[in-house]
Amino acid sequence: MAQKNLLPLILLGLLRDTKKTGYELKKDFETEIGEFWSVQHSQIYLELKRLTELKEISSTKGFFGSKIEKTYYEITPLGEERFEKWEKSFQNELAVNKDEFVLKLYFIKDKKDGRLQQLIKNQYDLHLEKLAHLNLRMKEVFSKIDKEQNYGHYLILNHAIKREEEYTKWLSDSLENINK
Template sequence: MRILKHVILGLLNRSSMSGYDITNEFHTTVSEFWTASHSQIYPELKKLTEEGLVTYEIQITGEVLEKKVYSITPKGKQQFINWLKIDVPMEPTPKSVFRLKIFFSDQLSPERRKYLLNSQILQHRQRLEHLKANHQKFKNPPKMNSPELGDYLVLEGAIMREEMTLKWLEKCLDYT
């Protein structure tokens, strides 16, 4: 479905940036709903350029370091908006290795099960704290139709997901 294509187009539709900048977005905001590393991003940018959906101009940083700053083309913008408008069927449940382990956890000793659950709980608590810290940067919800509203809603969703996950993990502990 070329999801990566549309994430990149969406980011470039917000503002022009380099592959490196895009990679950074994947390390921060985008990480709440998609993952990709630079080894996927650079070839995809090349492909999008060939397809005429993005263009780039080279900027020199310092003496010689070349930076390709990509921009979306009208054709790219059109494809992005069309894709965004499509009503997609509900996605299949996300994959989860930990839920798989719980599914088969009768094969573990109660001690081991407790240990694994506590390990997850600690990590998810940290993630939740980190998300809540980001959330405080927004003093009040961004106004309608601003790009920040998307960031905000996704962040709220991430917080809700982590809170739910922690509740579930603790419930699993109760049964152990």
């Protein structure tokens, strides 16, 4: 089944509250959205162009507070309508998780395979690092704003923390089992 292109909807959602430059949108992906969605920098600008052509966003160029010309994007009523329609819709299937690590595990047949321990240890280290990052983000973000005012964001971050805690436990248990 073909994957839906959700990038335009993400951009519309990010532009709902305030005008933003392409750079600011890129930063949103690096700091917030990137916890659960990834995108290439170049894709953002291509999609901004498409959304402008569809008249779902508009852009304003000018010198805003500095001597550098910037382009600010903002959502239009047409974009707002599209976003609200999507926001009220429901998925009728689960997303497929494409995970190269899990795929590699699938093809390892023997518990004594020399690659197994290092493969799992590498993932364990990566997930521990991600867990530390998520805990730091939770502390940084929700020490500045009330979680009740941005509850969806809080739920996503909390979910990511719980997922990483469970994943690192599974990896740790797996390493222990291999060493028995």
